[in-house]
Amino acid sequence: MRIAVIQFPGTNCEHETLVAVRDAGMDGEIFRWNRPEQELSEFDGYIVPGGFSYQDRLRAGVIASKEPVMATLKEEAAEGKPVIGICNGFQILVESGMLPGSGEIDLALAQNVMVKGGRIVRRGYYCGWTTLRHESLPRRSCGSFLLDGGALLQMPIAHAEGNLVTAKEGLIQELADEDQVIFRYCNSSGTAVDEFPVNVNGSTENIAGICNPEGNVLGMMPHPERAIFSWQLPPPGRRPPGPGPGRMVFESMRRFIEVSR
Amino acid sequence: MKIIGLADDEVDKDLRAAGIGMSVAEARSIAAVLGRDPTLPELFNYDAMWSEHCSYKSSRATLKEFLPTDGPNVVMGPVEDAGIVAIDDEWCVVISHESHNHPSQILPNEGAATGIGGIVRDVNCMGAKVVATADPLRFGDPYGPSANKVRWVAEGVVDGIWQYGDALGVPIMAGDIVFDESFDNNCLVNVVAIGVVKKDEIIRSRAPLGAGEGGYDVILVGKPTDSSGLGGVVFASEALREEEEATNRGAVQIPDPFLKNILFKANEDLFRLVREEGVEIGFKDLGGGGFTCASSEMGAAGGFGMELDLDLMHTAGEFPPEVLCIAETQERFLIISPPEHRERILEIYNKDWDLPGAAGAKASVVGKICTHDRYIVRDKGEKVIDVPIQHLTGGIRYERESKPRKIDLFEPDLVMPEDMNAVMLKLLSSPNIASREHVYRYYDTEVQGNARIRPGEADAGLIVPVRGKGFGIALAVDSNPFYGRISPYWAGATAVAEAMRNVACIGATPSTLTDCLNFGNPEKPEAFWEFREATRGLADSAKRLWLKGYPGQPVPIVSGNVSFYNEAPEGSIDPSPVVACVGIISDAEKAVTMELKEAKDRIYLIGRRYDELGGSEYYREIFNETGANVPQVRFEEERAMIHATIDAIDRGLAVSAHDISNGGLAISTSEMAIAQEVRLGLDLEIDGCGDASLSSDRLLFSESSGILLEVPANRAKELEELIRGFNLEPFDLGSVTDEAKLVIKRRGAPLIDLDLAEARDAWTSGLEEAIE
Amino acid sequence: MRINLRIWLKIPDAEAATVKNTLVRRMGFEGVIDDVRRERLYSIEADVGNPWRLVKHIVRELVNENKEECLVSIDELDLDDGYVPVKVGLHIEDGEAISAKNRLVRRLGLSAVKRVERSNIWKLYIRSDEREAVAEEIARKLLINPNKDSYEILRARARAVGMRQ
Structure with a gap:
């Protein structure tokens, strides 16, 4: 089982993502953007990791979305192979039309806007830990395959543009109805309070991650690869033993590949 | 001419x-x-x-006279771009510390960003993976006469730091911010970077053995050379005058973290190639002094000469030879390598990583190493430079005159305020004590996945950078300009002591120090005296606090930088010897934070309170006074405190620890309760932790050195024994409570009875208000 | 009145170069697009008689003289000919425009500033008989994300003004 971690110029999370892939029992390698794109077909699954591809020029993710390697990735996704986009990877998948999946650009990840008590308290870049609630059913998406509905997972975010917005009427409701909303930002007891710091970036209805209708393409702003060991979770000294919650995303991918074979 | x-x-x-x-x-x-x-x-x-920045012409003699640079763990002292100390038999930590003060005052965003850009190159070029940075920052008074300018500078600097560091993918794990009116016209932006490298994979910044005989290539990699930053080095060494700001703007370099990100990955491939092929290369970043500085220093360090041809250099246009030689175009490296590897090296940069297509950059062979002793540069076929290479790089020395500054400061005659709760809230929300969260949320602390203790959680940051290895690397910075104003000597000494205490308070053992010495114009005897005094002070601390486990051996200072001319016609900055300390903890699982852990735990103080409020937050914020009794370092006692804390944490006796600094005992104890969300409180009795004659406000707010330790009640006796074993007196202050209140009493009478939710609100809002 | 502050880089514009590169190498516009340049535009509504004193303060705050140059016009935008100007701005709330306004009003005390809008003007040098149609296509396919951005091709009026120069 081989996973390609796709690296664009400016990507900066490929190494820890590869660690997470291997830690979940899969093989993997970093796939540089200018390799012959047909070599991509040899892999069983794909991760588009975080970073600042092309330095977020024009807008986050758009320049990478036009690279030839993305055309091939779309073909592989159409075959049903799993694709997970994390942070900048999510932005790239949205700009390429792979999420929410119509092929059109139906969403934008706009600048973070932190609202508290009806007042904007901060904007833009933010790094911090969040709690995610798994919103969908088990097996709904390649990255949440092993998660129970309502499961809570601690993961960090680190981005300036994760505020999910759409101009397409009814789309948000449709995503919820089709169980395509996979993760929402919530508080430690699991309530999706629509206010900073719980809604950490102002995202519509606290949405942190979505999948395509088929479930094999998942995009999420938080970084599961930074939460694969329990020691990575804050605060030090007050955390449960064992693997970190982020590992479930990668183990889900592995299970997804196993059952789709 | x-x-x-x-x-x-x-x-x-x-x-x-x-x-x-x-x-x-x-x-x-x-x-x-x-x-x-x-x-x-x-x-x-x-x-x-021969500029101050490249040659240290004013400072070198003083540095040599005082600073200890060697020790049993030193792999490489301050001879190249970064110093190296051993972590264990296999791994080393690489550290470098620089200033980018003048550029940041003129153009805060670009100045601060290129500061990070330069320091990470210094560490990377030793063959290391850069794993963390830290930023000690000094800004003017955000409520003073230059408030607009100060806030503009502060905002730009913070933006420059996060925009560069986050995009590059190196976590920003430590730093500090101090506001002081002496920085109104001269901010300080110091930068520290650390990296890790295996001992046998270190790459040196010099032409390797045989390079001259083998006619090794000189390869320039990175951004096409332009005129940007021209004169930047000279500029960093001259006092700023307001009317010159406009003309000086041309001297600032333009940062490109995107290109740097790609270069770092290509460099990894270069390092792998030389490992696999078993060849030795020379590798150095281009910083101050540009192409000339990097090339001539590498040749001279190897004992060779070189011949370079500017027509072979990739450039951004037509420039005269002197511009191409000394321009400070960012994101460039220089490689000295055997000709038989030329094709493969060029391929790594130009094909594999497609520098030309992805980022408009390139790798070009620009000359060769020779056995003669000349530094020769040709331009358009003509020899434009032909000088003895050792003479060029040898620099010059100045014996500067030193004369003590007359410091006319005295202890004020004060009446203790009635309402100590109000004093506490004012101090907690003051710009120099308030929580730094507003700033550090801009910093990606999580990238690389190594963060173990983050900014705000403890006195130092901690990363666990090598998978499968249990060790952690701690990083802290310190310097108090208000102490510097009173006594540059004690400012130097306390900076070292506090940086070491910070590292010890998470359980790590101080392993090495770096210094960035920020002062005024060294041609003025008083300013030069301040520099010498501060250097002497920090050297004394480094020598007398000892490397733990090696009695009598100093904590080595393996890297550093001197920044002079931090002055404007309105005056000079307060003397600012900024120190960074790296600590190693062999089992990172044992590290502790400052946050209170459990109700009923006991709180112990080590470090007696003295009448030392000179430069304190209490004097300045409450009475607008500076005072004269600056905190001193009692070397024996300080060493014992640091070593006892490390042992107490290692044995699991201390479950949290926090050092006493700005704001004294009262502020430090409250910080332990409000560092994270408020869950617990404290009930403390402080009589006896200082002389009976000391007034209560002095006990509360004296900034004498000390450390607070939280210990489970059933292990308190063990902790006391451990502390006594170091010839220290343990002060049992009281206990952790499950009520969100800070109660501090003296002889049973309450001095402070503070609602901690209110305290946290004051503490978390102060910084944003100051720089908004 | 409306103060138009146009700002462009005097150092190479990596963003414009990347856009051009993407159009040519990835999106099939080779031979169609000759060059892409970019300006940032602040449109500032101000309640003031003689604007030029105010302009001096605004320029000092919003323009980075180390790397940027600017041109100010009142009310009309004086654009040159030779390219198709595509103005791209946010149709959702623009945080950077709000913070620019806050800096001008709160920090610098320029109370005459009533409103700040921010956009990019993409100057597309197009070789085609249907330059505006090509510009439309480029705007839709690359320059905007319709869920947050809108675009406007600044047509004859603006360019007529430019030609009056």
Whole structure:
């Protein structure tokens, strides 16, 4: 089982993502953007990791979305192979039309806007830990395959543009109805309070991650690869033993590949 | 340029007209060595190489006189771009510490960003993976007469830091911010970077053995050279004048973290290639002094000469040779490597990583190493520079005059305020004590996935950078300008002591120190005295606090930087010897934070309270006074405190620890309760932890050195024994409660009875208000 | 009145170069697009008689003289000919425009500033008989994300003004 971690110029999370892939029992390698794109077909699954591809020029993710390697990735996704986009990877998948999946650009990840008590308290870049609630059913998406509905997972975010917005009427409701909303930002007891710091970036209805209708393409702003060991979770000294919650995303991918074979 | 035979005033006029900063005597000495008039490019090259920034001409003698740079764990002292100390038998930590003060005052965003850009190159070029940075920052008074400018600078600097560091993918794990009106016209932006490398994979910044005989290539990698930053080195060494800001703007470099990100990955492939092929190369970043500085220093360090051809250099346009030689275009490296590997090396940069297509950059062979001793540069077929390489890089020395500054400060006569709760809230929300969260949320602390203790959680940051290895690397910075104003010596000594205490308070053992010495104009005897005093103070601390486990051995200072001319016509900055301390903890699982852990735990103080409120937050914020009794370092006691804390954490006796600094005992205890969300409180009795004659406010707010330790009640006796074993007196202050209140009493009478939710609100809002 | 502050880089514009590169190498516009340049535009509504004193303060705050140059016009935008100007701005709330306004009003005390809008003007040098149609296509396919951005091709009026120069 081989996973390609796709690296664009400016990507900066490929190494820890590869660690997470291997830690979940899969093989993997970093796939540089200018390799012959047909070599991509040899892999069983794909991760588009975080970073600042092309330095977020024009807008986050758009320049990478036009690279030839993305055309091939779309073909592989159409075959049903799993694709997970994390942070900048999510932005790239949205700009390429792979999420929410119509092929059109139906969403934008706009600048973070932190609202508290009806007042904007901060904007833009933010790094911090969040709690995610798994919103969908088990097996709904390649990255949440092993998660129970309502499961809570601690993961960090680190981005300036994760505020999910759409101009397409009814789309948000449709995503919820089709169980395509996979993760929402919530508080430690699991309530999706629509206010900073719980809604950490102002995202519509606290949405942190979505999948395509088929479930094999998942995009999420938080970084599961930074939460694969329990020691990575804050605060030090007050955390449960064992693997970190982020590992479930990668183990889900592995299970997804196993059952789709 | 004609020098020989001209009168001094004529030479001076010609030098100034050409934009060359050196003195007439310096120019004459060059002509004498060459035996002819130097060319214009030669003069520019000497000017850059002999600048304060590149040659340390004013400071070198003092640094050599005082600073301890060697120790049993030192792998490489301050000879190249970064120092290296051993972590264990296999791994090393690489550290470098620089300033980017002047550029950041003029253009805060670009100045701060290129500061990070430069420091990470210094660490990377040793063959290391860069794993963390830290940023000690000093800004003016955000509520003073220059408030607008101060806030503009502060905002720009923070943006520059996060925009560069986050995009590059290196976590920002430590730093501090101090506001002080002496920085109104001269901010300080110091930068620290650390990396990890295996001992046998270190790459040196010098032409390797046999490079001359083998005619090794000189390969320039990165951004096409342009005129940006031209004169940046000279600029970093001269006092700022307001009207010159506009003309100085051309001297600032443009950062490109995107290109740096790609270069770092390509460099990894280069390092792998030389490992696999077993060849030795030379590798160095281009910083101050540009192409000339990097190339000539590498050649000279290897004992070789070199011949370079500017026509082979990739450039952003047509520029005269002196510009190409000394321009400070960012994101460039220089490789010295055997010709048989030329094709593969060029392929790594130009094909695999497609520098030309992805980022408009390139790798080009620009010359070769020779066995002669000349530094020769050709441009358009013509020899424009031909000088003895050791003379060019040797620099010059100045014996500067030193004269004590008359410091006219005294202890104020004060009446203790009635309402200590109000004093606490005012101090907690003051710009220098308030929580730094507003700023550090801009910093990606999580990238690379190594963060173990983050900014705000403890006195130092901690990363666990090597998978499968249990060790952690702690990083902390410190310097208090208000102490510097009273006594530069004690400012240096306390900076070292506090940086070491910070590291010890998470359980790590101080392993090495770096310094960035920020002062005014060294040509003024008082400023030079301040520099010498501060250096002496920090050296004394490093020598007398000892490397733990090696009695009598200093904690080595393996990297550093001197930044002079931090002054404007309105005055000089307060003396600022900024210190960074790296600590190692062999089992990172044992590290602790400052946050209170459990109700009923006991709180112990080590470190007696003295009448030392000179420069304190209490004097300044509440009474607008500076005072004179600056905190001193009692070396024996300080060493014992640091070592006892490390052992207490290692044995699991201390479950949280926090050092006493700004705001004294009262503020430090409250910080333990409000660092994260408020869950617990404290009930403390402080009589006895200082002389009975000390007034209660002095007990509360004295900034004498000390450490607070939280210990489970059933292990308190063990902790007391451990502390006594170090000849220290343990003060049992009281206990952790499950009520969100800070109660501090003396002889049973409450001095402070503070609602901690209110305290946290005050503490978390202060910084944003100051820089918004 | 409306103060138009146009700002462009005097150092190479990596963003414009990347856009051009993407159009040519990835999106099939080779031979169609000759060059892409970019300006930032602040449109500032101000309640003031003689604007030029105010303009001096605004320029000092919003323009980074180390790397940028600017041109100010009142009310009309004086654009040159030779390219198709595509103005791209946010149709959702623009945080950077709000913070620019806050800096001008709160920090610098320029109370005459009533409103700040921010956009990019993409100057597309197009070789085609249907330059505006090509510009439309480029705007839709690359320059905007319709869920947050809108675009406007600044047509004849603006360019007529430019030609009056």
